[in-house]
Amino acid sequence: xxxxxxxxxxxxxxxxxxxxxxxxxxxxxxxxxxxxxxxxxxxxxxxxxxxxxxxxxxxxxxxxxxxxxxxxxxxxxxxxxxxxxxxxxxxxxxxxxxxxxxxxxxxxxxxxxxxxxxxxxxxxxxxxxxxxxxxxxxxxxxxxxxxxxxxxxxxxxxxxxxxxxxxxxxxxxxxxxxxxxxxxxxxxxxxxxxxxxxxxxxxxxxxxxxxxxxxxxxxxxxxxxxxxxxxxxxxxxxxxxxxxxxxxxxxxxxxxxxxxxxxxxxxxxxxxxxxxxxxxxxxxxxxxxxxxxxxxxxxxxxxxxxxxxxxxxxxxxxxxxxxxxxxxxxxxxxxxxxxxxxxxxxxxxxxxxxxxxxxxxxxxxxxxxxxxx
Amino acid sequence: xxxxxxxxxxxxxxxxxxxxxxxxxxxxxxxxxxxxxxxxxxxxxxxxxxxxxxxxxxxxxxxxxxxxxxxxxxxxxxxxxxxxxxxxxxxxxxxxxxxxxxxxxxxxxxxxxxxxxxxxxxxxxxxxxxxxxxxxxxxxxxxxxxxxxxxxxxxxxxxxxxxxxxxxxxxxxxxxxxxxxxxxxxxxxxxxxxxxxxxxxxxxxxxxxxxxxxxxxxxxxxxxxxxxxxxxxxxxxxxxxxxxxxxxxxxxxxxxxxxxxxxxxxxxxxxxxxxxxxxxxxxxxxxxxxxxxxxxxxxxxxxxxxxxxxxxxxxxxxxxxxxxxxxxxxxxxxxxxxxxxxxxxxxxxxxxxxxxxxxxxxxxxxxxxxxxxxxxxxxxxxxxxxxxxx
Numbered sequence: 001x002x003x004x005x006x007x008x009x010x011x012x013x014x015x016x017x018x019x020x021x022x023x024x025x026x027x028x029x030x031x032x033x034x035x036x037x038x039x040x041x042x043x044x045x046x047x048x049x050x051x052x053x054x055x056x057x058x059x060x061x062x063x064x065x066x067x068x069x070x071x072x073x074x075x076x077x078x079x080x081x082x083x084x085x086x087x088x089x090x091x092x093x094x095x096x097x098x099x100x101x102x103x104x105x106x107x108x109x110x111x112x113x114x115x116x117x118x119x120x121x122x123x124x125x126x127x128x129x130x131x132x133x134x135x136x137x138x139x140x141x142x143x144x145x146x147x148x149x150x151x152x153x154x155x156x157x158x159x160x161x162x163x164x165x166x167x168x169x170x171x172x173x174x175x176x177x178x179x180x181x182x183x184x185x186x187x188x189x190x191x192x193x194x195x196x197x198x199x200x201x202x203x204x205x206x207x208x209x210x211x212x213x214x215x216x217x218x219x220x221x222x223x224x225x226x227x228x229x230x231x232x233x234x235x236x237x238x239x240x241x242x243x244x245x246x247x248x249x250x251x252x253x254x255x256x257x258x259x260x261x262x263x264x265x266x267x268x269x270x271x272x273x274x275x276x277x278x279x280x281x282x283x284x285x286x287x288x289x290x291x292x293x294x295x296x297x298x299x300x301x302x303x304x305x306x307x308x309x310x311x312x313x314x315x316x317x318x319x320x321x322x323x324x325x326x327x328x329x330x331x332x333x334x335x336x337x338x339x340x341x342x343x344x345x346x347x348x349x350x351x352x353x354x355x356x357x358x359x360x361x362x363x364x365x366x367x368x369x370x371x372x373x
Numbered sequence: 374x375x376x377x378x379x380x381x382x383x384x385x386x387x388x389x390x391x392x393x394x395x396x397x398x399x400x401x402x403x404x405x406x407x408x409x410x411x412x413x414x415x416x417x418x419x420x421x422x423x424x425x426x427x428x429x430x431x432x433x434x435x436x437x438x439x440x441x442x443x444x445x446x447x448x449x450x451x452x453x454x455x456x457x458x459x460x461x462x463x464x465x466x467x468x469x470x471x472x473x474x475x476x477x478x479x480x481x482x483x484x485x486x487x488x489x490x491x492x493x494x495x496x497x498x499x500x501x502x503x504x505x506x507x508x509x510x511x512x513x514x515x516x517x518x519x520x521x522x523x524x525x526x527x528x529x530x531x532x533x534x535x536x537x538x539x540x541x542x543x544x545x546x547x548x549x550x551x552x553x554x555x556x557x558x559x560x561x562x563x564x565x566x567x568x569x570x571x572x573x574x575x576x577x578x579x580x581x582x583x584x585x586x587x588x589x590x591x592x593x594x595x596x597x598x599x600x601x602x603x604x605x606x607x608x609x610x611x612x613x614x615x616x617x618x619x620x621x622x623x624x625x626x627x628x629x630x631x632x633x634x635x636x637x638x639x640x641x642x643x644x645x646x647x648x649x650x651x652x653x654x655x656x657x658x659x660x661x662x663x664x665x666x667x668x669x670x671x672x673x674x675x676x677x678x679x680x681x682x683x684x685x686x687x688x689x690x691x692x693x694x695x696x697x698x699x700x701x702x703x704x705x706x707x708x709x710x711x712x713x714x715x716x717x718x719x720x721x722x723x724x725x726x727x728x729x730x731x732x733x734x735x736x737x738x739x740x741x742x743x744x745x746x747x748x749x750x751x752x753x754x755x756x757x758x759x760x761x762x763x
Contacts, residue, residue: 311524314532332537336537
């Protein structure tokens, strides 16, 4: 009897509890953004973190609503999931970084595809190794004011977004950005040219690859990387740039080695140069740039000497500069090729004719001999 | 039957060893070289894989080339011995007769002649192959040197000669391999399996068919005789020192050939082109700070009033929520608003700080926008004073 009463009392308690809780939770649905903005739209709303940094708590309401999240009716609490009302739960953040690290995991709720890609990135690997400076979602994308970066129909990165990519990476890679923006690619991008590569065209986006991750795969595959654009006549023809650069490179001693090497030992260091070893990495200049261009004889010699310290002034001519030999350019090579283009068919053809007639004659002789006996 | 039994020495043991060395080095050179000429072909890749990579293949190619150079030196010296010491007839030299033989053979093959031309010790086919090899060795040796020692070569020759050497080396290799596959295969394997390069001998029947004039010479006893021992020794006495000197010179040349130049750094990648540090964050843009930061210090001389102290203090500390936004209906914007209180009634009871809600909440702590102890005591004093506006 006693036990029955206890059980009944227990269930009654739960029932009352439910009665009490249910209307409350119904009355406060996912916090509307207005509730948050009530306070968080105030200008200069900051809090000092124990680490000494200042965390800005102000949200620019109109900028948020113009952004891709705001215009898609996302609620503050969709990302700030741990905030359900006021007062907010107690915080133990020491630094701004800890705040970002706490909240960036929210992104994967909607952007899981991109998040999965980031798991295979140089940033993620650095993060896993304990480097909290490594970029996370919110370092590149501003979750509050981000505008769409891709065209909703084609999925392609919008021209405005493309121009902004290097500036985004520059937040952490400022010196590299300094090199890039002076380069033939970077300066053209700044001028609004959509044909040139931005950071992500070589390093990838989300699954960002770096060149020095304990192996040389990135280095060894550089020719294929550059060739993606540089063998595309639809881009190169506009600038009068040869699309033969890969073929001529592969035909050369360096390129042959790298191609064979890359296929057999893709992640091992090769001692032969790829594109960037001569042209530069981020600071690539026009080859005819009067100061830095490697088509300038002195510059080319300096470049050769990086690996061939004893090279003399004539040595750079051993490299055919991506030209296909012709009577005007590299005539010796051209005429050697021409000589063999004639000699080989002549000799081999002559041999074939002789061998064939000899064989036929011998077969006929043998048949005749057999018939006679 | 006797025709089958009788055999004639065609190649000496050293000649057969020379051939074997040549066979091995030539094949090795072709297998390690051609994949470099056609790096994109699948078979090249398979070969490279088998050889353990392009660097290995190059090392093997270089070794085989060196072996071939040694073999060539040996051949030169032994030819010298035969020509200058033994004074054997130079049967390998090409002559007009070879052209005639070739032409007649061709006519016979076409059915325009009744019989095959009769040939001697070396047929035009063999001479063609031998001299093609000499030409090939010269070209390959020269162009090989240019590629092996490009910096040295570019000191003397125009730099362009190096890619030209590479072009010639590759094309010549194709020519040589095709020639061996067609000419040599047919001539000594398909037409008749000629084993003399291994056994050293030919049967009389084979001799009669391929070298009838030589056979006739042998039968007639015209085949040249070895010189008598005294003459032989006299000739050897001056040939051997010259040959020794020549060997030293040639071996030194080979040593120079293979070791003169280290064209590139051997195992490490080129020095990085770019050496700027990777992680160099920009200085962050300073945060927008609160627009107004009134410092609410209690005026010790002035009277403690809403206007002089409490109003600005509450607006600063609590205004974020209890300002214009009036969270919970409570606003400290004006004196009237403050005294009116919020949805749950007044928070300031003039004259009764202890029971004023603002003091209770602030004393308990945990509320957003906490007052300091000093500020709280000033607030309490003000309320106990009757919460004067001015």
